[in-house]
Amino acid sequence: MQELLHQVLAGLATGGIYASLALALVMIYQATHLVNFAQGEMAMFATYLAWSLINxxxxxxxxxxxxxxxxxxxxxxxxxxxxRPVENAPVLAVVVVFIALLVILNSVTGWIYSYTIKSFPSPFPAEPIFGQYVTSHQGGAIGVTLVVLLLLFLFFRYTPLGLAMRAAAQNPDSARLVGIRVGWMLALGWGLAAAVGGVAGMMVAPIVFLDPNMMGGVLLYAFAAALVGGIDNPAGAVFGGFLVGVLENLLGAFVIGNELKLAVALVLIIGVLVVKPSGFFGKVLVTRV
Amino acid sequence: MIVVALVLLAACMLPFVVSNYRTFQFTLALVYAIALLGLNMLTGYNGQISLGHGAFYAIGAYTAAILMDQYGVPYWATIPAAAVVCLIAGFLFGLPALRLEGLYLALATFALAVSLPALLKYHHLEQWTGGVQGIVLLKPDAPFGLPLNPDQWLYFFTLAITVLMFVLAWNILRGRMGHAMVAIRDQHIAAEAMGIHTAMVKSMTFGISAMYTGIAGALGAIAIQFVAPDSFNIFVSIMLLVGVVIGGLASISGAIYGALFIQFVPNIADAISKAAPWAIFGIFLLGFVYVMPMGIAGAVRMAVARLTRKAQNQAAKP
Incomplete structure (x- = not known):
């Protein structure tokens, strides 16, 4: 029982990180209907910047x-x-651009910082402060995630800029007619997504250690989280993140073993896409032919 | 036709004029050409985006390696085995993929490629896959007492299969199947209205494409004499995508340009830094999408068209 509780709490901690990255994906998806394959590498790059600053x-x-x-x-x-130049290009071109971005960020980081694994400090004390079940970094990561989510919610719900960004994402043409600069709203959305991703990177780095390929697995879980929650629903992505985190940890600890953890993400992604592409909370998309 | 013959002749002369190591590199380039041709059928001709063809490359490589290592199957017999295994694997993966379009298919295949190394390391499969250590293979010697060293023989073996696969692809693509693929890519509703069995053609294309990539994987494993989970990470899939985009989408000759690019550019770039090849790949990808979306094959086609037109104009003038 204790073991179970421990695994659930650990799952919630990593789940919070997945939730942040999934949220970043959803923000970009809502605005542009694109899935950013480079989201993980952007977060990784930001984490390296943080490492430089701290060092x-x-x-x-x-x-x-x-x-x-x-x-x-x-x-x-x-x-x-x-x-920007491929905004209206075919999907293939956009996917290729994302992949190019992924590759460039990955190799540039490797070039600057080398591929050796580095440790990344955690801001939280080493001794557990939340009792025996959860390390303080895990607790802190959950806390940071929740703060980020709250800030984002307040921003989008209560500020004029947040409203403008939502308008630009929902109906670009009408938004433009009432004087919102849609292009810049998209850029701001990317900026926010990158910032949220950066937070996720800094929270996960003390756990997985810092190396240019550290976000590969995390990004996959974030994809799964975003899809489970519904790729166009921010709250769903957060729920999905925590769900995937817990599921991954429980299955890894009790059912299939740690080696197959990544396969959980694969099965979730393909399963959701095939059985219920809109996820738990997404809008069901009907296209007219 | 003359161009093809000349290229073939040059390809046959090659191992006698360059070093063994260069021969080995050209063997790998041929291997990549087969894989790229497979991916190009799927992405270029049929419009299904795959970011996970490295997975089929790995399955082909592991099929060949396990058959040779565990069951003592001769190396040449592993190629058709890898082809069949990958055809089935691709077809099966293509079935659920039918419901996915564009971005989502890219996502699903991306997930496949990222998680495959972990599956290969799975300890219950270790007795076959060799776990993290992988499998070491022996290099085959030239048969029938041919006066060739192993590198040269392997080059010719690969060249023969490459030619076979290219002829096959050429036939598939200009036939009923190929037209159906292109029709689905350009207008899938109209294609269906014309009586094309969309689901069947798409899954078959996925299967054939995976088969090509699997054959390439098997040949690659034999040439490199080693398979290990970490050599089949997501970057193999990305490299294949780079090759297809830079060689030229929806073009058979593009596979060759792309293969030469992904084989030899990293060699040159390695001199600068370990990270340089990938930085260059990325920059080339961006550059090609922005200014040359038809790839090298498209540029060559345009240049040839311009030159012949010029020649015709000059002939007509006086």
Whole structure:
């Protein structure tokens, strides 16, 4: 029983990280109907920036905030420079551009920082403060995730800019007619997604260690989470993230063993896509032929 | 026709003028050409995006390696076995993939490619797959006392299969099946209205495409003499995508250009840094999507068309 509880809590901790990254995916999907294959590498790159800042002697939390800002700028720049020219291109071209982005970020990071694994500090104390079931990093990661989610919710729900961004995503033509600069809203969306992804990267790095390929598995779980919750539903993505985290941990610990954990994501992704493509909370999409 | 004959002649001369190591590299280029041709049928001609063909490459490689290592099957007999296994695997994966379009198929295949190395490491399969260590193979010698060293023989063996596969692809693509593939890519509703069995053609295309890639995987395993889970990570799939895009979508000759690109550009770039090949791949990908979406094959076609038109104009003038 204790073991079960422990696994569930650990699952919730990683689930929060998946939820953040899934949320980043959903934000970009809502705005552009594209799934960003480079989301994980963007997060990885941001985490390396944080590592540089901390190693340069900056205390953790200022470095954390500065990284979030830098990731935001990086996201905006990527949208403006790289994604913009293929906005209306066929799906294949867009997928290829995302893959190119993934490859470039991955190799540039490897070039600058080398491929050796680095450890990444956790801002939370080493001794457990939440009782014996959960390490304080796990607890802290859940806390950070919830704060990020709350901030995003408040931003989109209660600020004029958030409203404008939602409008631009929902109905670009009408939004443009009432004077919203849709292009910039998309860029802001990318920036926010990159920032959220950066937070996820910094939270997962103390667990999986820092290396240029660290986000491959995490991205896969985030895909699964976003799909389970419904790829166009932010709240669904969060739910999906926690669900996938717990499921992955429980199955890994008790049923199939740790080696096949990634296969859980594969089965979930294909299963959801084939059986119920809209996920638990997504809109059912009807296309007119 | 003359061009094809000249290229073939040059390909036959090649191992006698370059070093053994270069011969080995050209063997790999041929292997990639087969894989790219398979992926190009699926993505270029049929419009289904796959980011996971590395998985079928791996399945082909492992089929060949396990048959040779565990059951003592001769190397040449593993090729048809890998073909059959991958045909079935591709067809089966193609069935659920039928319901997925564009982006979602890319997502599903991406997931397949990312999770495959973990499956290959699975400890219950270790007695066949060799787990993390993988399987080491022996290089075959030239049969019938031919005066060739193993590298040269393997090159000719691969070349023969490549030619066979290209002829087969050429026949498939200009026949009923090929037209059905293109019709589905361009207008799937109209294609269905014309009486094309969309589901069947799409799954078959997936199967054939996987079969090509699997054959390439088997040949690659024999040439490299080693398979291990970590050599079949997501970057193999991405490399195949790079080859298809840069060689030229929906073009048979594009497979050759793409294969030469992904085989030899990293060699040159390696001199700069370990990360440089991939940075260059990425930049080339972006560049091709923006300015040359038809790839090298498209550029060659355009150049040839322009040159012949010029020649005709000049002939007509005086």
């Amino acid at each position: 340069a002697g900056m205390p953790y939390w200022p470095a954390f905030l500065l990284t979030v800002v830098l990731a935001f700028v990086l996201g905006v720049v990527i949208e403006r420079v790289i994604i």
